[in-house]
Amino acid sequence: MSVFAAVVAWTLVTGPSAGGAGGEVCVLPRGTAHHSEGVSSWDPTYPRPRADVDAVMVFLSFPDARPSLTPDELAKDHFPATAQYFARASYGAFRLRPHVVPVWLRMPLPSTAYSIARDWGAPVRSRFLSDAVAAADPRVDFRRYEVVYLVADPDAPGVDPDATKVVSLGSPLHADGIELRRFVTVFESHPPDVNVLAHETGHAFDLPDLYYRPPAGSHADWDTHVGDWDIMGSQFGLAPDLFAWHKWKLGWLRSSQVHCVVDSGTHTYRITPVERPGGTKLLVVPAGLKSVVAVEVRAATGNDRLTCTEGVLMYRVRADVQSGDGPVDVIDGHPRTSGCSQVSVYPPLADAPFRAGQEYEVGSDSRIDVVARHQDGSWTVRVTQG
Numbered sequence: 066m067s068v069f070a071a072v073v074a075w076t077l078v079t080g081p082s083a084g085g086a087g088g089e090v091c092v093l094p095r096g097t098a099h100h101s102e103g104v105s106s107w108d109p110t111y112p113r114p115r116a117d118v119d120a121v122m123v124f125l126s127f128p129d130a131r132p133s134l135t136p137d138e139l140a141k142d143h144f145p146a147t148a149q150y151f152a153r154a155s156y157g158a159f160r161l162r163p164h165v166v167p168v169w170l171r172m173p174l175p176s177t178a179y180s181i182a183r184d185w186g187a188p189v190r191s192r193f194l195s196d197a198v199a200a201a202d203p204r205v206d207f208r209r210y211e212v213v214y215l216v217a218d219p220d221a222p223g224v225d226p227d228a229t230k231v232v233s234l235g236s237p238l239h240a241d242g243i244e245l246r247r248f249v250t251v252f253e254s255h256p257p258d259v260n261v262l263a264h265e266t267g268h269a270f271d272l273p274d275l276y277y278r279p280p281a282g283s284h285a286d287w288d289t290h291v292g293d294w295d296i297m298g299s300q301f302g303l304a305p306d307l308f309a310w311h312k313w314k315l316g317w318l319r320s321s322q323v324h325c326v327v328d329s330g331t332h333t334y335r336i337t338p339v340e341r342p343g344g345t346k347l348l349v350v351p352a353g354l355k356s357v358v359a360v361e362v363r364a365a366t367g368n369d370r371l372t373c374t375e376g377v378l379m380y381r382v383r384a385d386v387q388s389g390d391g392p393v394d395v396i397d398g399h400p401r402t403s404g405c406s407q408v409s410v411y412p413p414l415a416d417a418p419f420r421a422g423q424e425y426e427v428g429s430d431s432r433i434d435v436v437a438r439h440q441d442g443s444w445t446v447r448v449t450q451g
Contacts, residue, residue: 093383100271101392119210125169170200170201173196179193214249267296288302318347328450346361361377
Protein backbone atom coordinates (compact mmCIF):
# COMPACT_ATOMS: atom_id res chain seq x y z
CA MET A 66 0.00 0.00 0.00
CA SER A 67 1.16 3.61 -0.56
CA VAL A 68 1.34 4.44 3.17
CA PHE A 69 3.64 1.48 3.71
CA ALA A 70 5.93 2.52 0.87
CA ALA A 71 6.08 6.08 2.15
CA VAL A 72 6.75 5.30 5.77
CA VAL A 73 9.04 2.31 6.10
CA ALA A 74 12.72 3.16 5.94
CA TRP A 75 15.18 1.18 8.03
CA THR A 76 18.82 0.28 7.78
CA LEU A 77 18.94 -3.41 8.61
CA VAL A 78 22.41 -3.45 10.09
CA THR A 79 22.88 -0.07 11.76
CA GLY A 80 19.30 0.81 12.66
CA PRO A 81 17.57 4.13 12.05
CA SER A 82 19.29 7.34 11.03
CA ALA A 83 18.49 10.94 11.91
CA GLY A 84 18.29 13.84 9.52
CA GLY A 85 20.65 16.77 9.93
CA ALA A 86 24.37 17.09 10.41
CA GLY A 87 25.84 14.98 13.20
CA GLY A 88 22.81 12.70 13.27
CA GLU A 89 24.84 9.82 14.64
CA VAL A 90 25.13 11.70 17.95
CA CYS A 91 21.38 11.33 18.44
CA VAL A 92 21.26 7.62 17.60
CA LEU A 93 21.85 6.39 21.12
CA PRO A 94 24.06 3.28 21.18
CA ARG A 95 22.21 0.13 22.07
CA GLY A 96 23.56 -1.12 25.38
CA THR A 97 23.24 -4.23 27.49
CA ALA A 98 20.18 -2.95 29.37
CA HIS A 99 17.11 -5.15 28.96
CA HIS A 100 14.97 -3.61 26.17
CA SER A 101 17.57 -0.87 25.71
CA GLU A 102 16.21 2.37 24.23
CA GLY A 103 19.31 2.65 22.06
CA VAL A 104 18.50 2.71 18.35
CA SER A 105 21.95 2.11 16.86
CA SER A 106 21.08 -1.49 15.98
CA TRP A 107 18.29 -4.07 16.14
CA ASP A 108 18.38 -7.20 18.30
CA PRO A 109 17.73 -9.96 15.74
CA THR A 110 16.12 -12.22 18.35
CA TYR A 111 13.04 -9.98 18.18
CA PRO A 112 10.64 -9.90 15.21
CA ARG A 113 10.54 -6.68 13.20
CA PRO A 114 7.08 -5.04 13.18
CA ARG A 115 7.02 -4.16 9.50
CA ALA A 116 4.54 -5.16 6.80
CA ASP A 117 2.67 -8.31 7.94
CA VAL A 118 3.55 -10.14 11.16
CA ASP A 119 1.64 -13.35 11.82
CA ALA A 120 0.72 -14.28 15.38
CA VAL A 121 -0.91 -17.44 16.71
CA MET A 122 -3.33 -17.41 19.63
CA VAL A 123 -3.53 -20.70 21.54
CA PHE A 124 -6.17 -21.33 24.23
CA LEU A 125 -5.25 -23.54 27.17
CA SER A 126 -7.63 -25.32 29.54
CA PHE A 127 -6.83 -27.32 32.66
CA PRO A 128 -8.14 -30.52 34.30
CA ASP A 129 -9.40 -28.58 37.34
CA ALA A 130 -11.79 -26.28 35.45
CA ARG A 131 -14.25 -26.30 32.58
CA PRO A 132 -14.08 -23.15 30.42
CA SER A 133 -17.27 -21.10 30.38
CA LEU A 134 -16.15 -19.09 27.35
CA THR A 135 -15.20 -20.10 23.84
CA PRO A 136 -11.83 -19.32 22.26
CA ASP A 137 -13.64 -17.06 19.82
CA GLU A 138 -15.15 -15.01 22.66
CA LEU A 139 -11.76 -14.56 24.30
CA ALA A 140 -10.06 -13.72 21.00
CA LYS A 141 -12.57 -10.90 20.52
CA ASP A 142 -11.40 -9.43 23.82
CA HIS A 143 -8.14 -8.54 22.04
CA PHE A 144 -8.76 -8.51 18.30
CA PRO A 145 -9.31 -6.56 16.15
CA ALA A 146 -8.59 -3.85 18.76
CA THR A 147 -4.89 -4.75 19.18
CA ALA A 148 -4.27 -4.92 15.44
CA GLN A 149 -6.09 -1.62 14.95
CA TYR A 150 -3.94 0.03 17.61
CA PHE A 151 -0.73 -0.93 15.78
CA ALA A 152 -2.14 -0.06 12.35
CA ARG A 153 -2.83 3.47 13.59
CA ALA A 154 0.47 3.77 15.48
CA SER A 155 2.50 2.65 12.46
CA TYR A 156 0.62 4.76 9.90
CA GLY A 157 -0.31 1.54 8.13
CA ALA A 158 3.28 0.32 7.88
CA PHE A 159 2.65 -2.72 10.08
CA ARG A 160 -0.20 -5.21 10.18
CA LEU A 161 -0.49 -7.69 13.06
CA ARG A 162 -2.41 -10.73 11.77
CA PRO A 163 -3.83 -13.03 14.47
CA HIS A 164 -4.50 -16.70 13.75
CA VAL A 165 -6.80 -18.23 16.34
CA VAL A 166 -6.72 -21.94 17.20
CA PRO A 167 -10.50 -22.34 17.62
CA VAL A 168 -10.51 -25.05 20.31
CA TRP A 169 -9.39 -25.44 23.89
CA LEU A 170 -6.15 -27.41 24.23
CA ARG A 171 -5.83 -29.37 27.46
CA MET A 172 -2.80 -28.89 29.71
CA PRO A 173 -1.64 -32.05 31.55
CA LEU A 174 -1.63 -30.55 35.07
CA PRO A 175 -4.22 -28.63 37.11
CA SER A 176 -3.92 -24.85 36.87
CA THR A 177 -2.88 -24.65 40.52
CA ALA A 178 0.16 -26.86 39.84
CA TYR A 179 1.83 -24.15 37.75
CA SER A 180 1.94 -21.52 40.53
CA ILE A 181 1.08 -18.79 38.05
CA ALA A 182 2.03 -15.37 39.42
CA ARG A 183 3.41 -12.00 38.32
CA ASP A 184 6.87 -12.95 39.58
CA TRP A 185 6.87 -16.51 38.35
CA GLY A 186 9.37 -19.04 39.60
CA ALA A 187 11.53 -20.30 36.74
CA PRO A 188 10.95 -24.07 37.21
CA VAL A 189 7.13 -23.94 37.17
CA ARG A 190 7.14 -21.28 34.47
CA SER A 191 9.32 -23.48 32.26
CA ARG A 192 7.01 -26.44 32.92
CA PHE A 193 3.99 -24.36 31.93
CA LEU A 194 5.62 -23.25 28.67
CA SER A 195 6.89 -26.68 27.70
CA ASP A 196 3.48 -28.24 28.45
CA ALA A 197 1.75 -25.49 26.45
CA VAL A 198 4.00 -25.99 23.43
CA ALA A 199 3.48 -29.77 23.60
CA ALA A 200 -0.30 -29.29 23.79
CA ALA A 201 -0.30 -26.89 20.84
CA ASP A 202 2.21 -28.61 18.60
CA PRO A 203 -0.25 -31.05 16.97
CA ARG A 204 -2.45 -28.10 15.91
CA VAL A 205 0.15 -25.37 15.29
CA ASP A 206 3.02 -25.08 12.82
CA PHE A 207 5.20 -22.71 14.82
CA ARG A 208 7.35 -21.98 11.77
CA ARG A 209 4.54 -19.77 10.45
CA TYR A 210 4.41 -17.35 13.39
CA GLU A 211 6.64 -14.66 14.83
CA VAL A 212 4.47 -13.97 17.89
CA VAL A 213 2.90 -16.67 20.09
CA TYR A 214 0.04 -15.83 22.47
CA LEU A 215 -0.72 -18.46 25.12
CA VAL A 216 -4.17 -17.67 26.55
CA ALA A 217 -5.19 -19.48 29.73
CA ASP A 218 -8.76 -20.23 30.74
CA PRO A 219 -9.61 -17.21 32.94
CA ASP A 220 -12.00 -19.32 35.04
CA ALA A 221 -9.34 -21.79 36.16
CA PRO A 222 -8.61 -21.41 39.90
CA GLY A 223 -4.84 -21.12 39.55
CA VAL A 224 -4.88 -18.38 36.90
CA ASP A 225 -3.70 -15.00 38.23
CA PRO A 226 -4.95 -12.09 36.07
CA ASP A 227 -2.02 -9.98 37.25
CA ALA A 228 0.49 -12.42 35.71
CA THR A 229 0.05 -11.53 32.01
CA LYS A 230 3.50 -10.85 30.59
CA VAL A 231 6.06 -11.67 27.93
CA VAL A 232 8.39 -14.51 28.89
CA SER A 233 11.81 -14.68 27.24
CA LEU A 234 13.85 -17.86 27.58
CA GLY A 235 17.62 -18.06 27.70
CA SER A 236 17.40 -21.73 26.75
CA PRO A 237 14.80 -22.04 24.00
CA LEU A 238 12.12 -24.64 23.54
CA HIS A 239 11.95 -26.47 20.22
CA ALA A 240 9.04 -27.33 17.96
CA ASP A 241 8.65 -27.88 14.23
CA GLY A 242 12.41 -27.62 13.78
CA ILE A 243 12.77 -24.10 15.18
CA GLU A 244 13.74 -22.45 18.45
CA LEU A 245 11.01 -20.80 20.51
CA ARG A 246 12.44 -18.13 22.79
CA ARG A 247 9.58 -15.76 23.53
CA PHE A 248 5.91 -16.11 24.46
CA VAL A 249 3.13 -13.71 25.41
CA THR A 250 1.39 -15.44 28.32
CA VAL A 251 -2.16 -14.13 28.79
CA PHE A 252 -3.95 -14.72 32.09
CA GLU A 253 -6.51 -11.92 31.84
CA SER A 254 -9.98 -11.95 33.31
CA HIS A 255 -12.92 -11.52 30.95
CA PRO A 256 -13.28 -8.75 29.92
CA PRO A 257 -9.54 -7.96 30.12
CA ASP A 258 -7.71 -4.78 31.04
CA VAL A 259 -7.90 -2.22 28.23
CA ASN A 260 -4.97 -2.30 25.78
CA VAL A 261 -3.23 -5.05 27.75
CA LEU A 262 -2.32 -7.11 24.70
CA ALA A 263 -0.98 -4.09 22.81
CA HIS A 264 1.32 -3.38 25.78
CA GLU A 265 2.58 -6.96 25.96
CA THR A 266 2.98 -7.15 22.19
CA GLY A 267 5.17 -4.06 22.46
CA HIS A 268 7.54 -6.13 24.61
CA ALA A 269 7.55 -8.78 21.89
CA PHE A 270 9.01 -6.06 19.65
CA ASP A 271 11.69 -5.08 22.21
CA LEU A 272 9.99 -2.08 23.81
CA PRO A 273 10.61 -1.57 27.55
CA ASP A 274 8.29 -1.02 30.48
CA LEU A 275 8.21 2.71 31.14
CA TYR A 276 6.41 2.57 34.47
CA TYR A 277 8.11 2.54 37.85
CA ARG A 278 7.66 -0.61 39.85
CA PRO A 279 7.88 0.24 43.56
CA PRO A 280 9.27 -2.21 46.12
CA ALA A 281 6.95 -4.86 47.52
CA GLY A 282 4.64 -3.41 50.13
CA SER A 283 5.17 0.16 48.95
CA HIS A 284 2.20 2.35 48.05
CA ALA A 285 4.23 4.54 45.69
CA ASP A 286 2.73 5.44 42.32
CA TRP A 287 3.68 3.28 39.33
CA ASP A 288 3.25 5.99 36.70
CA THR A 289 5.65 8.73 37.76
CA HIS A 290 8.02 8.43 34.76
CA VAL A 291 5.70 8.95 31.79
CA GLY A 292 2.16 9.06 33.16
CA ASP A 293 -0.47 8.62 30.42
CA TRP A 294 2.01 9.06 27.57
CA ASP A 295 2.88 5.83 25.65
CA ILE A 296 1.25 2.45 26.11
CA MET A 297 4.49 1.02 27.46
CA GLY A 298 4.00 3.26 30.49
CA SER A 299 0.39 2.37 31.20
CA GLN A 300 -2.13 0.37 29.22
CA PHE A 301 -4.80 2.54 30.89
CA GLY A 302 -3.27 5.85 29.75
CA LEU A 303 -5.36 8.54 28.06
CA ALA A 304 -2.65 9.03 25.41
CA PRO A 305 -1.40 5.49 24.72
CA ASP A 306 0.10 6.08 21.27
CA LEU A 307 3.78 5.24 21.14
CA PHE A 308 6.37 7.95 21.59
CA ALA A 309 7.89 9.15 18.32
CA TRP A 310 11.17 7.73 19.67
CA HIS A 311 9.61 4.26 19.69
CA LYS A 312 8.15 4.72 16.23
CA TRP A 313 11.64 5.65 15.06
CA LYS A 314 13.12 2.62 16.79
CA LEU A 315 10.55 0.31 15.18
CA GLY A 316 11.19 1.72 11.70
CA TRP A 317 7.93 3.58 11.16
CA LEU A 318 9.52 7.01 10.63
CA ARG A 319 11.74 8.05 7.73
CA SER A 320 15.08 9.65 8.54
CA SER A 321 13.74 12.90 7.05
CA GLN A 322 11.06 12.95 9.77
CA VAL A 323 13.64 12.93 12.57
CA HIS A 324 15.99 15.87 13.11
CA CYS A 325 19.10 15.72 15.26
CA VAL A 326 19.86 19.24 16.50
CA VAL A 327 23.58 19.57 17.24
CA ASP A 328 24.86 22.54 15.23
CA SER A 329 25.33 25.86 16.98
CA GLY A 330 22.87 28.63 16.25
CA THR A 331 19.10 28.82 16.09
CA HIS A 332 17.05 26.19 14.23
CA THR A 333 13.31 26.34 13.61
CA TYR A 334 11.09 23.34 12.87
CA ARG A 335 7.41 22.76 12.23
CA ILE A 336 6.34 19.49 13.88
CA THR A 337 3.18 17.55 13.07
CA PRO A 338 1.26 15.44 15.61
CA VAL A 339 2.69 11.98 16.24
CA GLU A 340 -0.78 10.46 15.74
CA ARG A 341 -0.98 11.54 12.06
CA PRO A 342 1.13 10.41 9.11
CA GLY A 343 3.52 12.75 7.34
CA GLY A 344 5.71 15.68 8.27
CA THR A 345 8.45 16.14 10.83
CA LYS A 346 7.74 13.96 13.86
CA LEU A 347 10.74 14.08 16.18
CA LEU A 348 13.46 16.49 17.25
CA VAL A 349 16.39 15.00 19.15
CA VAL A 350 18.66 17.20 21.26
CA PRO A 351 21.73 15.50 22.79
CA ALA A 352 21.88 15.69 26.59
CA GLY A 353 25.07 13.84 27.44
CA LEU A 354 26.79 10.74 26.10
CA LYS A 355 23.92 8.34 26.78
CA SER A 356 20.81 10.51 26.86
CA VAL A 357 18.82 12.88 24.68
CA VAL A 358 15.80 15.12 24.97
CA ALA A 359 13.12 14.15 22.47
CA VAL A 360 10.54 16.65 21.24
CA GLU A 361 7.23 15.72 19.58
CA VAL A 362 3.64 16.94 19.26
CA ARG A 363 0.61 15.17 20.75
CA ALA A 364 -3.01 15.75 19.71
CA ALA A 365 -6.41 14.37 20.67
CA THR A 366 -6.87 12.05 17.72
CA GLY A 367 -6.24 8.44 16.71
CA ASN A 368 -4.88 6.34 19.55
CA ASP A 369 -4.78 9.50 21.69
CA ARG A 370 -8.37 10.60 21.07
CA LEU A 371 -9.15 10.52 24.82
CA THR A 372 -6.31 12.78 25.95
CA CYS A 373 -7.39 15.99 27.63
CA THR A 374 -4.22 17.97 26.82
CA GLU A 375 -2.39 18.71 23.60
CA GLY A 376 0.89 20.39 22.81
CA VAL A 377 4.63 19.85 22.51
CA LEU A 378 5.71 16.88 24.59
CA MET A 379 9.34 16.60 25.69
CA TYR A 380 10.99 13.65 27.37
CA ARG A 381 14.47 12.45 28.27
CA VAL A 382 15.61 9.10 26.85
CA ARG A 383 18.50 7.04 28.25
CA ALA A 384 19.86 3.95 26.52
CA ASP A 385 21.68 2.50 29.52
CA VAL A 386 18.66 2.12 31.82
CA GLN A 387 16.81 -1.18 32.19
CA SER A 388 13.18 -1.75 31.34
CA GLY A 389 11.15 -0.78 34.40
CA ASP A 390 13.89 1.43 35.86
CA GLY A 391 12.93 4.60 34.03
CA PRO A 392 14.59 4.68 30.58
CA VAL A 393 12.21 7.53 29.63
CA ASP A 394 11.12 10.49 31.77
CA VAL A 395 8.49 12.94 30.55
CA ILE A 396 9.44 16.57 31.21
CA ASP A 397 6.60 18.38 32.92
CA GLY A 398 5.80 21.65 31.19
CA HIS A 399 3.45 22.60 34.05
CA PRO A 400 4.98 21.21 37.25
CA ARG A 401 2.68 23.22 39.54
CA THR A 402 -0.57 21.90 38.07
CA SER A 403 -2.25 18.60 37.16
CA GLY A 404 -4.74 17.54 34.53
CA CYS A 405 -7.54 15.06 33.88
CA SER A 406 -7.71 14.45 37.62
CA GLN A 407 -10.65 12.04 37.48
CA VAL A 408 -9.38 9.79 34.69
CA SER A 409 -5.60 10.16 34.33
CA VAL A 410 -3.30 7.43 35.60
CA TYR A 411 -1.00 10.18 36.94
CA PRO A 412 -2.55 13.67 36.90
CA PRO A 413 0.73 15.55 37.63
CA LEU A 414 1.96 14.59 34.13
CA ALA A 415 -1.38 14.68 32.31
CA ASP A 416 -0.82 18.35 31.45
CA ALA A 417 2.91 17.90 30.70
CA PRO A 418 2.90 19.17 27.06
CA PHE A 419 4.43 22.62 26.56
CA ARG A 420 2.42 25.40 24.95
CA ALA A 421 3.28 28.50 22.94
CA GLY A 422 5.57 30.87 24.83
CA GLN A 423 7.16 28.21 27.02
CA GLU A 424 10.78 27.14 26.92
CA TYR A 425 12.98 24.36 28.28
CA GLU A 426 16.72 24.50 28.87
CA VAL A 427 18.77 21.40 28.04
CA GLY A 428 21.90 21.91 30.11
CA SER A 429 23.63 25.29 29.92
CA ASP A 430 24.04 25.58 26.15
CA SER A 431 20.74 24.46 24.61
CA ARG A 432 17.24 25.88 24.79
CA ILE A 433 13.97 24.65 23.27
CA ASP A 434 11.28 27.31 22.67
CA VAL A 435 7.69 26.52 21.73
CA VAL A 436 6.79 29.31 19.31
CA ALA A 437 3.27 28.74 18.01
CA ARG A 438 0.45 26.35 17.24
CA HIS A 439 -1.03 26.38 13.74
CA GLN A 440 -4.56 25.74 12.50
CA ASP A 441 -3.60 22.38 10.98
CA GLY A 442 -2.47 21.11 14.41
CA SER A 443 1.26 21.46 13.78
CA TRP A 444 3.55 23.43 16.09
CA THR A 445 6.61 25.59 15.47
CA VAL A 446 9.53 24.83 17.78
CA ARG A 447 12.85 26.66 17.91
CA VAL A 448 16.08 25.08 19.22
CA THR A 449 19.04 27.27 20.11
CA GLN A 450 22.46 25.68 20.56
CA GLY A 451 25.31 27.63 22.17
